[in-house]
Amino acid sequence: MRHAERNFFPQIYTRCDPPPNHLALAQKLSATNPLGLRSALLQRWFDPRMGIPMDDNIHAPTVASGPTTGRTQGPDLAKLSVIELMQEKQKIEEELSALSSVLSSHGVNMNTSLTTFDGFPRDDIDVAQIRTIRSQIIHRRNDHKELMKYVEKAVHEHFENLQRAQNTTASSGNTNGVGGSQSNLNGNATPDAGTLGPPFAKVNSVTEASPAHQAGLRAGDTIRQFGSVNWINHARLTKVAEVVQQNEGRALPVKVSRKDESGNLTDVDLVLTPRRDWGGRGLLGCHLVPL
Numbered sequence: 001m002r003h004a005e006r007n008f009f010p011q012i013y014t015r016c017d018p019p020p021n022h023l024a025l026a027q028k029l030s031a032t033n034p035l036g037l038r039s040a041l042l043q044r045w046f047d048p049r050m051g052i053p054m055d056d057n058i059h060a061p062t063v064a065s066g067p068t069t070g071r072t073q074g075p076d077l078a079k080l081s082v083i084e085l086m087q088e089k090q091k092i093e094e095e096l097s098a099l100s101s102v103l104s105s106h107g108v109n110m111n112t113s114l115t116t117f118d119g120f121p122r123d124d125i126d127v128a129q130i131r132t133i134r135s136q137i138i139h140r141r142n143d144h145k146e147l148m149k150y151v152e153k154a155v156h157e158h159f160e161n162l163q164r165a166q167n168t169t170a171s172s173g174n175t176n177g178v179g180g181s182q183s184n185l186n187g188n189a190t191p192d193a194g195t196l197g198p199p200f201a202k203v204n205s206v207t208e209a210s211p212a213h214q215a216g217l218r219a220g221d222t223i224r225q226f227g228s229v230n231w232i233n234h235a236r237l238t239k240v241a242e243v244v245q246q247n248e249g250r251a252l253p254v255k256v257s258r259k260d261e262s263g264n265l266t267d268v269d270l271v272l273t274p275r276r277d278w279g280g281r282g283l284l285g286c287h288l289v290p291l
Contacts, residue, residue: 203219221258222257
């Protein structure tokens with residue numbers, strides 16, 4: 001190509017030269033129609049922002065070379081406990097949320113076109129970054145799908161163990177007479193406390209004379225079970241609100257972990273009855289925050 005043409009189209013020739021099989025076309029167009037040369041080169045060969053062939057699907061995410069199946073590098077899911085699986089699940093969901101926020105900051109989503117109406121790459125967005133983010137989202141969605149298979153299996157096993165522990169507790173209570181139920185009435189830890197999983201909420205404050213206060217709930221307690229809600233299904237405490245609304249005036253079993261004077265954690269069983277007529281706001285009179 002002539003020096004003048006290289007100066008005329010610096011963004012093209014500084015990226016890469018035209019493919020050899022199109023040199024004849026380029027030479028013909030450069031002699032007769034320089035603007036036609038530019039249009040043909042852009043349409044046939046180049047993304048002027050990145051120098052990638054326009055024959056590629058610009059909307060497709062950029063995926064690194066390597067295995068096309070399986071998870072991205074991470075822990076061996078088969079060796080994780082149910083708690084660790086749930087932590088991994090939360091980690092992936094947070095990453096997906098962050099990646100989606102990056103796309104939203106560009107004003108695009110997974111399906112937004114990255115080209116103009118006439119097929120040119122858009123110059124108002126960072127096409128390279130968007131393609132990379134889309135690729136990461138696809139990978140992490142696949143990881144999440146694979147993880148959920150292990151979570152489902154682990155949760156089933158967890159509740160089977162819980163059921164067996166409850167059956168064992170019931171048998172022990174029948175053998176020992178009233179001793180088994182007395183511990184519940186006194187608010188002490190039950191034999192199956194270890195099978196409930198970790199706390200999912202913390203009591204931030206308790207209003208005096210409220211239903212929560214009368215039930216014995218204290219600020220600093222961490223909740224392991226609230227009615228039928230536990231660490232697996234609380235959905236950022238939305239299920240707790242649903243259970244409270246559905247059980248106004250009914251007693252709900254609540255299990256909390258509480259530090260004693262020595263700093264040791266003790267599981268305590270409480271009975272909380274949501275109601276409105278206690279003279280304050282809400283049905284409980286306490287403030288819960290998710291963990």
